[in-house]
Amino acid sequence: MAITTCVFDAYGTLFDVSAAARQASQEPAFPDLKDRWGDLANQWRLKQLQYTWLRAVADAHTDFWEVTQNGLDWALEATGLDGDAALRQRLLDLYWELQAYPEVPAMLAALKAAGLNTAILSNGSPEMLAGAVQSAGIGAVLDDVLSVQSVGIFKPDARVYDLVGARFGCGKDEVLFVSSNGWDAACATGYGFATAWVNRAGEPLDRLPWTPATILSDLTTIPHIAGA
Numbered sequence: 001m002a003i004t005t006c007v008f009d010a011y012g013t014l015f016d017v018s019a020a021a022r023q024a025s026q027e028p029a030f031p032d033l034k035d036r037w038g039d040l041a042n043q044w045r046l047k048q049l050q051y052t053w054l055r056a057v058a059d060a061h062t063d064f065w066e067v068t069q070n071g072l073d074w075a076l077e078a079t080g081l082d083g084d085a086a087l088r089q090r091l092l093d094l095y096w097e098l099q100a101y102p103e104v105p106a107m108l109a110a111l112k113a114a115g116l117n118t119a120i121l122s123n124g125s126p127e128m129l130a131g132a133v134q135s136a137g138i139g140a141v142l143d144d145v146l147s148v149q150s151v152g153i154f155k156p157d158a159r160v161y162d163l164v165g166a167r168f169g170c171g172k173d174e175v176l177f178v179s180s181n182g183w184d185a186a187c188a189t190g191y192g193f194a195t196a197w198v199n200r201a202g203e204p205l206d207r208l209p210w211t212p213a214t215i216l217s218d219l220t221t222i223p224h225i226a227g228a
Contacts, residue, residue, distance in 0.1 A: 001173040003194060003226045006111050007146075007164050010122035012180035013198055013219075014104050015132050017045050020094035030087050036079050043075035044091075049181070052123055052154035061152045063125045068095060096128065100136035103220045108141035114228030117168050119144040121161070121177070123154050143168075156187035164193075176226050178219065185212035196225060 011017045018041040024030050025037035033040065048071035055061055072091060076082040111118050119142060122129055126147045133139050144167055151159045164175055172192035179185045183206045185197035190210040197212035198219055205211060214225060 001171060003116065003176045004174040005117040005119070005164065005168045005170050006176045006178065006222065006226050007119045007121045007193075008177075009179035009181060009184055010120050010124050010129060010132065011098075012045070012200075013178060014100050014120065014138070015098040015136060016101055017041070017098065019098050020091050023094055024087065024090050027090070030084070030090065032081060032084070033087065036081065040075050040079045040081065043078050044072050047071035047074045056154045056157060061154070063149060064123050064147075064154075065125050065128055067123075068092075068128075096131040097135045098132050100138055101219065103218055104136070105138055105141065107219045107222050108138055110223040111226060111228050112141050114223065114226075116226060116228060117143050117170070119146055119164070119167070121146045121155075121164060123148050125149055155184055156191075158191055161188060161191045161193065176222070178222060182206045182212065183208060186210045189213060196222065 008014050021037040021041035025033040048068055051067045051070055069092065072088065076088060081087060108118055120129060124147060126149060129145045129147060133142065133145060146163045146167060148154055148160050151163065153159060165172065175193045176196065177185065177188040177193040178196045178198060179188065180198045180200060182197050182199065182203060185195045186206055186208045187210065189195045189212060195212045196214040196216055198216045200217060
């Protein structure tokens with residue numbers, strides 16, 4: 001079956017999640033962040049993801065904004081930066097203004113020009129995702145933004161992936177799902193989607209029962225992979 005629908009994870013896939021810490025590190029008000037922003041960004045993202053998994057397993061769902069704040073608080077303490085309330089607030093403010101990776105607008109435009117459906121499928125809350133889409137200026141090349149908030153559990157629960165077929169009326173084999181999280185792409189493979197893992201950091205494959213169908217260093221070739 002030909003691909004009719006291309007669905008993207010948001011954070012780390014379309015939007016640069018390191019940008020908040022990187023930008024804050026360049027501001028004179030936060031000199032202590034200058035040499036530690038990379039570590040902070042990595043710790044923040046890792047804890048953010050870990051808390052989604054733990055909450056899903058424990059049946060303790062909350063919105064992604066709370067998880068994002070919890071992850072930041074842990075990362076700030078782990079890096080010795082937890083005493084600066086202004087830094088915390090600045091990082092949270094910047095998370096609502098994340099920019100897309102450079103290749104994203106043209107890639108999405110090519111998919112739309114070829115007549116394919118395009119959407120985000122994310123753990124993010126609707127409000128967070130709306131802010132990121134607006135900040136990145138990609139709303140015109142997305143057909144929808146799907147949030148796990150409507151099903152009350154985080155990825156990789158199958159009920160999240162079910163949202164795609166329910167929205168677009170397509171079969172699993174018509175969907176190309178793209179994520180920067182190897183585990184997300186792998187689990188989507190197990191679900192039945194065609195998958196691509198955008199492995200910007202060159203990480204090893206996760207040891208799971210499934211593997212992503214395609215591994216990329218960026219999103220430039222997604223239209224080709226989708227048959228656009």
